[in-house]
Amino acid sequence: MNIYDIAKASGVSTATVSRVLNGSERVSEQTRRKVLSVMEAQGYRPNAFARGLGLGTMRMVGILCTDVSDPFYASAVSLLEGALRRMDYDMLLYCTGSEPADRDRYVELLLDRHVDAILLVGSVFADPSGPALEKAAAQIPVVLINGSVPDGNIYCVDSDVEAAFRSAVSRLFSAGARRILYLYDVLTYGGRMKLSGYRDGLSACGIPYDPSLCVRLERDPDSAVRSLRGLIAGGLSFDAVLCAEDLFAVAAGKALRGASLSAPVIGCNNSILAVCASPALTSIDMMLESLCETAANTLNILLEGRQAPHRAVISSRLVERETFRLP
Amino acid sequence: MNIYDIAKASGVSTATVSRVLNGSERVSEQTRRKVLSVMEAQGYRPNAFARGLGLGTMRMVGILCTDVSDPFYASAVSLLEGALRRMDYDMLLYCTGSEPADRDRYVELLLDRHVDAILLVGSVFADPSGPALEKAAAQIPVVLINGSVPDGNIYCVDSDVEAAFRSAVSRLFSAGARRILYLYDVLTYGGRMKLSGYRDGLSACGIPYDPSLCVRLERDPDSAVRSLRGLIAGGLSFDAVLCAEDLFAVAAGKALRGASLSAPVIGCNNSILAVCASPALTSIDMMLESLCETAANTLNILLEGRQAPHRAVISSRLVERETFRLP
Numbered sequence: 001m002n003i004y005d006i007a008k009a010s011g012v013s014t015a016t017v018s019r020v021l022n023g024s025e026r027v028s029e030q031t032r033r034k035v036l037s038v039m040e041a042q043g044y045r046p047n048a049f050a051r052g053l054g055l056g057t058m059r060m061v062g063i064l065c066t067d068v069s070d071p072f073y074a075s076a077v078s079l080l081e082g083a084l085r086r087m088d089y090d091m092l093l094y095c096t097g098s099e100p101a102d103r104d105r106y107v108e109l110l111l112d113r114h115v116d117a118i119l120l121v122g123s124v125f126a127d128p129s130g131p132a133l134e135k136a137a138a139q140i141p142v143v144l145i146n147g148s149v150p151d152g153n154i155y156c157v158d159s160d161v162e163a164a165f166r167s168a169v170s171r172l173f174s175a176g177a178r179r180i181l182y183l184y185d186v187l188t189y190g191g192r193m194k195l196s197g198y199r200d201g202l203s204a205c206g207i208p209y210d211p212s213l214c215v216r217l218e219r220d221p222d223s224a225v226r227s228l229r230g231l232i233a234g235g236l237s238f239d240a241v242l243c244a245e246d247l248f249a250v251a252a253g254k255a256l257r258g259a260s261l262s263a264p265v266i267g268c269n270n271s272i273l274a275v276c277a278s279p280a281l282t283s284i285d286m287m288l289e290s291l292c293e294t295a296a297n298t299l300n301i302l303l304e305g306r307q308a309p310h311r312a313v314i315s316s317r318l319v320e321r322e323t324f325r326l327p
Numbered sequence: 328m329n330i331y332d333i334a335k336a337s338g339v340s341t342a343t344v345s346r347v348l349n350g351s352e353r354v355s356e357q358t359r360r361k362v363l364s365v366m367e368a369q370g371y372r373p374n375a376f377a378r379g380l381g382l383g384t385m386r387m388v389g390i391l392c393t394d395v396s397d398p399f400y401a402s403a404v405s406l407l408e409g410a411l412r413r414m415d416y417d418m419l420l421y422c423t424g425s426e427p428a429d430r431d432r433y434v435e436l437l438l439d440r441h442v443d444a445i446l447l448v449g450s451v452f453a454d455p456s457g458p459a460l461e462k463a464a465a466q467i468p469v470v471l472i473n474g475s476v477p478d479g480n481i482y483c484v485d486s487d488v489e490a491a492f493r494s495a496v497s498r499l500f501s502a503g504a505r506r507i508l509y510l511y512d513v514l515t516y517g518g519r520m521k522l523s524g525y526r527d528g529l530s531a532c533g534i535p536y537d538p539s540l541c542v543r544l545e546r547d548p549d550s551a552v553r554s555l556r557g558l559i560a561g562g563l564s565f566d567a568v569l570c571a572e573d574l575f576a577v578a579a580g581k582a583l584r585g586a587s588l589s590a591p592v593i594g595c596n597n598s599i600l601a602v603c604a605s606p607a608l609t610s611i612d613m614m615l616e617s618l619c620e621t622a623a624n625t626l627n628i629l630l631e632g633r634q635a636p637h638r639a640v641i642s643s644r645l646v647e648r649e650t651f652r653l654p
Contacts (some may be wrong), residue, residue: 074401
């Protein structure tokens, strides 16, 4: 059953059926009713293309993330897909990679697709890329998960990760740590918030910032372990480790054990790695489920044409496991 | 070459060509065959062409997986998204959950969306669900990754995981193991292949199958560790562990260490968990990248209207790390 069949059964041209689907005013009320009643009688479901043309919506939400093979983003995409499904929207997923220029291109592609809204997963999208995002946000709802931007048209569901890192430093300090190694990879918006929380935390504890304790690593477990072993062998001394990612906390644990050292370690994201590491990682949980749920709710409100808050902040929490217990 | 040329060469109207493209049932089998043979003879590419004429192709491929938050599926989706993008197709992702009835519903939804093809990620889709998949495969290319089905219309890119598990058993046997514990969760198509490989491997080594060594676990690290600790405390004796998933190999490592025991352990999937576990896991690598690349190639060939092999089998390999080295 397609548009040709509907046209024939209604005794009109396919152009007229298209006009009905388009909601064109150039169709008489009588013809419109006839075509619609044939569609109903035949159980006709206009295909996505026709729906897009005719009813003004594809019921499709575009999701951008840099890399869905990252477990944190994978969990987010999984949660969002479920939430969108419950809202009767489909998900068009684009993985943008890490080049800002590509991000802009993908936003343009989503606009070409006439998606109803865009969800941006990851703090990387809080960084300036190009004009496409602003353009998109002027046309359709755009919601950023895990970041904040000044553009008033982009809705933000952010995490208080800066406060969480500040608090982690003070907890390590209370446990006796004075030289806290900080491990990170990128300084995206989220990366900068974490680093800022680390530095503010040191400052609040009266510990001067030592750049040699702030170490950038490759996001690859083997390479991270090698780098850390090199630093330890080179005489770098520290009495605690705070990490921007669970992966680095895993690497720190391996490097410490390899050197027969021991120190409290705190990771971030509370991922499957935190549970599977030996010893299991204490980790900052950014409450991804709440972030995604809040973002989906915001989107739903906006798609219904109602007012939503421009910014929501979700509290993180520290999940204690074997690598660090609160004193 | 356009729709008018095809219509002229077939001796039918353009509307009839459209009906053939749309898979309408209101075309006689004879006419359908004639139009298709003209298309084939002329090297006509219906999708790209139909798109140009607005006949409804969305250049969109539907992907079904049970849960994209699973790292194995997340990697697959990430690889496929990139491959589809290079083919200039977008990806519509549905996470079906584990209910067979839901799988069928999602296939119907993809057909409603008039996707150009469907990719099924995971051996779970090799199990019978309902009539929707067969119906889909009669209309558009359907490619199953990591499994095989008898339906000749569904193209399969399978892994030789059964052989890999058989070989893992024989390698553990060569290293002296005689009581090999097998840990698994589900008996989907893939799960049955692995179990069958384990049992055939035992048989080939002359070891009788002992059901008490074949243990089903929850796919949750803490619960798996608890179950294994209980079994060890209850006196279950074994001298090697083979696991259907890296997650269970992690749990086995933790349970062994907790009981001050040691035994070779082999996981499966060669995931980030294998690298991050301590000790790092020896793991069966099902070569996900090759599976996805082959599936995308198959799809590309089919979308171009050419013939593709109905089944391809990708060889697994054993990646040796700390939990087991070949003797």
